């Protein structure tokens with residue numbers, strides 16, 4: 157394996173904050189501040205993800221020096237740690253400068269195979285951007301970030317990755333539900349990995365400040381390193397970049413909807429310029445299918461970031477990015493065009509995705525009938541609490557030759573949350589749907605087995621359900637060191653149902669319905 161090389165593209169190319177001291181402040185005219193992690197008393201490596209290590213050309217087991225570096229206790233030769241400066245719209249309002257308040261990039265690592273990865277600690281202590289907070293992170297949120305980013309990768313959803321999770325041996329005080337009950341929780345540091353952690357907010361901040369030099373430098377850095385194929389004369393490249401971000405974001409949102417992921421805090425500082433899922437906070441997985449559901453209690457009143465609203469919010473966020481890039485263009489028409497491309501791409505991909513979840517392919521002669529079929533499915537799923545994941549897996553088991561509504565109901569029974577099964581009205585709608593569906597499925601010209609295999613490639617059976625994560629958090633906090641690696645292992649093959657893993661494919665148990673961490677999460681982390 158080639159040895160990784162440390163690079164300093166970001167720090168060398170972009171304007172730096174001249175202030176070397178680490179105190180909270182407004183940072184003008186710069187994309188980052190140099191800042192070192194704050195050491196912790198007792199690091200314990202809880203997780204190391206070998207496939208991400210491989211991506212970085214690091215050994216399959218970490219060296220003691222690397223474990224120290226991943227805890228923030230040591231800066232290895234060649235590392236130039238820094239925190240990025242960015243702003244953002246939070247819950248629809250401009251929030252000014254935010255920045256990496258508890259994230260510190262250790263280095264850019266060239267893996268010797270033509271890829272460069274940014275290696276970043278989260279929870280490694282205060283930075284100039286920490287504002288009123290402590291720069292630390294708790295175990296529960298760090299574990300959730302590690303597990304979900306790896307799960308998303310294996311699901312095939314664009315995402316940042318995670319290399320490691322380290323317990324710090326130092327408690328952190330958090331009021332988990334912001335209800336006046338602060339408590340000490342174990343602190344942790346997660347190491348995240350991505351080609352870049354640049355966000356929409358990275359471009360918004362210099363634009364709002366009218367700092368066009370910084371904005372220009374950032375855009376040309378972005379083009380040079382992450383979108384080299386788009387480099388062309390001047391402003392044309394900016395428009396091409398924005399259109400590419402629109403396309404990637406549309407695909408990303410469509411993927412979230414496919415697997416049932418709700419980000420929970422789609423603020424513009426949490427939107428990746430590369431179209432990756434970034435900043436896992438109070439995210440959740442749709443268990444009973446519900447477009448109105450949000451896991452984030454901080455967002456409970458407006459439910460801005462609810463499952464079904466994600467496509468609209470991404471558009472709104474892209475419009476903010478367009479506004480930030482506009483000063484670099486003489487004519488904003490290409491930006492408006494790109495926003496239309498977002499809408500078209502999303503509509504097209506979403507139609508294809510919803511059909512693929514049914515094992516169907518688009519046919520020009522069936523567009524209207526298929527729309528009716530998909531619409532009736534969505535209303536069926538919302539009619540009563542129905543587990544989205546289990547429903548699609550069990551639907552794949554139906555045979556086009558089996559026409560009995562009772563047989564269909566019994567195959568799908570497990571997806572329903574009501575212990576008595578769906579009501580008579582829902583059963584009737586289900587029978588109507590399955591019979592129309594199987595007629596349509598028969599027209600695909602595939603065998604049952606082929607259709608099932610096709611569906612099972614886009615409908616996962618194992619997803620990081622909120623309660624599963626909470627169980628692993630509880631066990632890990634109690635000293636169990638098996639639960640986390642086991643969950644990571646299950647989620648490595650999310651489409652491949654395996655005997656013995658039934659406990660990871662169950663719908664949410666009743667105890668988890670109202671438990672904090674399972675159906676209610678907050679931004680406290």
Ligand code: AMP
Pocket residue numbers: 254255256257258259285286287289290291292293421425426435437679681
């Ligand atoms: P988030 O909601 O996690 O995207 O965070 C929004 C902003 O708050 C970002 O600038 C974070 O870096 C910052 N932030 C969140 N938690 C902390 C913390 N514990 N210490 C310092 N900054 C934080």
Ligand code: MG
Pocket residue numbers: 425426435
């Ligand atoms: Mg964030």
